[in-house]
Amino acid sequence: MKFIAKLDAVCASNQSLLCIGLDPEYEKLPRFLVGKYGVNALFEFNKQIIDATADLVCAYKPNLAFYEALGPAGLEELQKTREYIPKEIITLADAKRGDLENTARQYAKALFEFYQFDSATVNPLMGYDSLAPYLRYSDKLIFLLCRTSNPGARDFQELNCEGKPLYQHLAESAREWNKDQNIGLVVGATAPRELGIIRKTIGNEMPILLPGIGAQSGDLEQSVKNGMGANKARLLVNVSRDVIFASSEKDFVQAARRRAEHWRARINQYRKNT
Ligand code: OMP
Numbered sequence: 001m002k003f004i005a006k007l008d009a010v011c012a013s014n015q016s017l018l019c020i021g022l023d024p025e026y027e028k029l030p031r032f033l034v035g036k037y038g039v040n041a042l043f044e045f046n047k048q049i050i051d052a053t054a055d056l057v058c059a060y061k062p063n064l065a066f067y068e069a070l071g072p073a074g075l076e077e078l079q080k081t082r083e084y085i086p087k088e089i090i091t092l093a094d095a096k097r098g099d100l101e102n103t104a105r106q107y108a109k110a111l112f113e114f115y116q117f118d119s120a121t122v123n124p125l126m127g128y129d130s131l132a133p134y135l136r137y138s139d140k141l142i143f144l145l146c147r148t149s150n151p152g153a154r155d156f157q158e159l160n161c162e163g164k165p166l167y168q169h170l171a172e173s174a175r176e177w178n179k180d181q182n183i184g185l186v187v188g189a190t191a192p193r194e195l196g197i198i199r200k201t202i203g204n205e206m207p208i209l210l211p212g213i214g215a216q217s218g219d220l221e222q223s224v225k226n227g228m229g230a231n232k233a234r235l236l237v238n239v240s241r242d243v244i245f246a247s248s249e250k251d252f253v254q255a256a257r258r259r260a261e262h263w264r265a266r267i268n269q270y271r272k273n274t
């Protein structure tokens with residue numbers, strides 16, 4: 001199934017644009033879980049979060065850093081996590097890869113064939129040839145970093161190049177390259193004005209991954225308003241720490257569900273009112 005069809009189906013069935021970031025920083029995991037499972041607490045933690053929230057989300061986004069940091073044992077936790085995510089929910093590998101063609105081919109193979117993710121984040125700085133290996137997978141999708149949520153996004157992404165900011169050039173190229181509907185963009189909720197410009201540039205079809213809600217204090221209302229595309233959707237609102245670390249006690253699962261319910265409801269309220 002094409003990525004876009006799967007995304008639309010799960011957004012409709014769960015009435016949700018919420019993507020939960022599975023960023024299980026080892027040091028922040030509930031102590032009782034680490035005591036019982038050791039490194040395997042990563043999967044155990046994710047499994048319980050997934051069980052508690054799978055009806056509230058459109059996607060799960062594991063950021064590979066939190067798994068790679070633990071070496072081969074961490075990668076096993078990543079694999080188990082990917083395999084545990086229910087098949088109707090979008091899986092997004094936050095890998096921010098970016099390299100030349102023959103290397104990119106191996107990254108794409110690892111993410112799409114070995115781990116079997118539906119999508120991945122990719123850094124487009126090296127240009128079209130560095131993206132081509134991912135685009136050959138016409139059922140998958142890559143989210144290109146466009147205007148990121150961090151303060152340093154201004155260092156390069158907002159530089160004026162031939163009368164337009166760099167992020168706008170990127171959005172225009174992404175639209176041009178999107179022949180198979182397998183490109184999306186990453187735009188931070190900390191930049192709702194830029195998000196509006198980017199959505200106008202790419203049109204309503206292309207999905208946008210929107211991180212920066214919760215711990216990074218992005219503006220949810222403006223972002224939903226400016227970022228939504230077709231069917232008041234095509235926007236994946238990522239929240240990681242604010243959901244998964246809502247509590248580090250025995251009630252962490254219930255606390256995560258409450259936060260996920262809160263975000264889904266707020267997103268839907270802004271969708272409705274726009
Ligand atoms: P929280 O700030 O805890 O919600 O986590 C945000 C997640 O989104 C992390 O995994 C980040 O690496 C990721 N992210 C950003 O925060 N900002 C960006 O501009 C892009 C990403 C991303 O590509 O997902």
